[in-house]
Amino acid sequence: MTGAATSMTPKVYGWCPGALRPMMSGDGLVVRIRAPLGRLSVEQAQAVAELSERYGNGILDVSARANLQLRGVTVDQHPALITALQDLGLVDNDAAIEARRNVLVAPFWSAGDETHILTQRLNSGLLQATDLTLPGKFGFAVDTGPAPVLRDTAADIRIERNGNGFVLVADGAETSQSVTLDSAADEALILARWFLAQGGAPNGHGRMRPLIARRGPPPAHGAPLAAPAPQQHLIQTATGRLIGLEFGQITATDFATLASYGPLRLTPWRMLLVETTDNIVPLPSLILDATDPRLQVSACTGAPGCLQALSSTRALARDLAPYVPPGSKLHVSGCTKGCAHPGASPLTLTATAPDTYHLIQGGTAADQPAQKNLSADQLRTSPDILTKGC
Numbered sequence: 001m002t003g004a005a006t007s008m009t010p011k012v013y014g015w016c017p018g019a020l021r022p023m024m025s026g027d028g029l030v031v032r033i034r035a036p037l038g039r040l041s042v043e044q045a046q047a048v049a050e051l052s053e054r055y056g057n058g059i060l061d062v063s064a065r066a067n068l069q070l071r072g073v074t075v076d077q078h079p080a081l082i083t084a085l086q087d088l089g090l091v092d093n094d095a096a097i098e099a100r101r102n103v104l105v106a107p108f109w110s111a112g113d114e115t116h117i118l119t120q121r122l123n124s125g126l127l128q129a130t131d132l133t134l135p136g137k138f139g140f141a142v143d144t145g146p147a148p149v150l151r152d153t154a155a156d157i158r159i160e161r162n163g164n165g166f167v168l169v170a171d172g173a174e175t176s177q178s179v180t181l182d183s184a185a186d187e188a189l190i191l192a193r194w195f196l197a198q199g200g201a202p203n204g205h206g207r208m209r210p211l212i213a214r215r216g217p218p219p220a221h222g223a224p225l226a227a228p229a230p231q232q233h234l235i236q237t238a239t240g241r242l243i244g245l246e247f248g249q250i251t252a253t254d255f256a257t258l259a260s261y262g263p264l265r266l267t268p269w270r271m272l273l274v275e276t277t278d279n280i281v282p283l284p285s286l287i288l289d290a291t292d293p294r295l296q297v298s299a300c301t302g303a304p305g306c307l308q309a310l311s312s313t314r315a316l317a318r319d320l321a322p323y324v325p326p327g328s329k330l331h332v333s334g335c336t337k338g339c340a341h342p343g344a345s346p347l348t349l350t351a352t353a354p355d356t357y358h359l360i361q362g363g364t365a366a367d368q369p370a371q372k373n374l375s376a377d378q379l380r381t382s383p384d385i386l387t388k389g390c
C-alpha cells in the first residue's frame with residue numbers, strides 16, 4: 001500500500017472546508033460548494049461539470065452534509081475557479097459568511113413552501129449575524145416536510161415540523177422548542193447564542209450534542225419531537241427522481257448528462273434528486289436499482305486520495321457489499337474520523353494500518369472494536385467475520 005498515512009491519530013482541523021477555504025487532499029484541493037437551498041439549475045450544474053474538468057480532476061463528490069465537492073484542484077487554479085463559481089452564484093464573497101451559512105435543507109421543498117421560506121430567512125439571519133462566531137463544523141438543518149428526513153445527518157440546530165406547527169431542536173435533546181413560521185429563524189440564532197453562552201465552544205471548538213449531554217436541554221425545550229420519516233430509497237418523488245451515487249461520487253461527464261434531465265438537488269444520502277419524471281438511462285457513476293448492494297455501504301475517500309488515510313477503503317467496501325445483511329449497513333473508514341458516516345453504523349471497519357482494519361459493531365469509526373487487526377484479504381475470504389457476535 002502506498003500513499004497511506006502511518007499515524008493512528010487523525011489530524012482534527014475543527015473546521016469544514018469550503019470553496020474559499022479549501023482543504024488539501026491526496027489528489028489536490030477539495031473545493032466544497034454550499035449551493036443555496038441545495039439546488040443547482042441545469043445551467044449551474046452543467047457549468048460546474050465543465051469547471052470540474054477544466055480546473056479539477058473531473059470528479060465530484062456529494063458530501064454527507066449535501067455539499068458538492070470539486071476534487072483535484074491545484075493551488076494555482078483555485079482563484080480562477082472561485083471567480084467562475086461566484087459568477088454562477090454558488091460561492092459567497094467572504095469566507096466568514098461561507099462558514100456561517102452552514103444550512104442543510106431537506107431536498108423535497110417546493111418554491112414558496114415553508115421549508116423554502118425558513119431556509120431563506122435563516123440564511124439571511126446568518127448573513128447579518130456578523131457577531132456570531134460559531135465553531136467551523138456547527139450547522140443548521142431545515143427539515144420541515146411532513147416528517148423529519150434529516151435526523152441521521154449531523155446538524156446542531158434543527159427546524160422541524162411537529163403536527164401543524166414548527167419546533168426547534170438542539171441536537172441531542174429529546175424534547176424541542178415550539179416556534180412559529182415567523183419566529184423560527186430568529187429563535188434558531190438565539191439558540192446558537194445560548195450554545196456559545198453555555199460554554200459550548202471552548203477555544204472555538206465544540207458541538208451542540210456534547211453540550212446537551214453535559215447540561216441537559218435548553219430551558220425553552222419541552223415540546224415533543226415528531227417521529228422521523230423512514231429511510232429514503234431510490235424512488236420517484238413528487239419533487240423528482242432520487243438517484244444513487246457509488247460512495248457519493250460522480251464524474252463531471254455523468255453530472256452534466258444528469259443535469260440534461262433537469263435541475264439537481266443535493267442530498268446527504270449519497271443521492272442526487274433530479275427534477276424530472278423521465279426515465280434516466282444508466283450511466284457509469286449512477287446506481288438506479290434500489291436493490292444494488294452498494295447502497296448498503298459507505299466509504300470515505302481513503303488512501304491515496306486522503307492524506308490522513310491509513311489504508312484504502314472503497315475497493316474493500318465494494319467487495320464486501322454483497323455480504324452486508326439485508327437492512328444493515330457497512331461503513332469503511334480510512335481513519336477514526338469517520339468522515340463518510342460520522343454517526344454509529346451497524347458495522348464499521350476502521351483502517352489502522354495499510355490493508356488492516358478494526359471491526360466495530362454498532363458504533364462509530366472511533367469506538368471500541370469487537371475485533372482488531374483484520375486484514376483486507378481475511379475479510380474478503382471470510383466476509384462472515386463482519387456479523388459474527390452481532
Ligand code: SF4
Pocket residue numbers: 010300301302303306307308309310333334335336337338339340
Ligand atoms: S475518515 Fe477518511 S476521508 Fe476522513 S480523514 Fe479519515 S481517511 Fe480521510
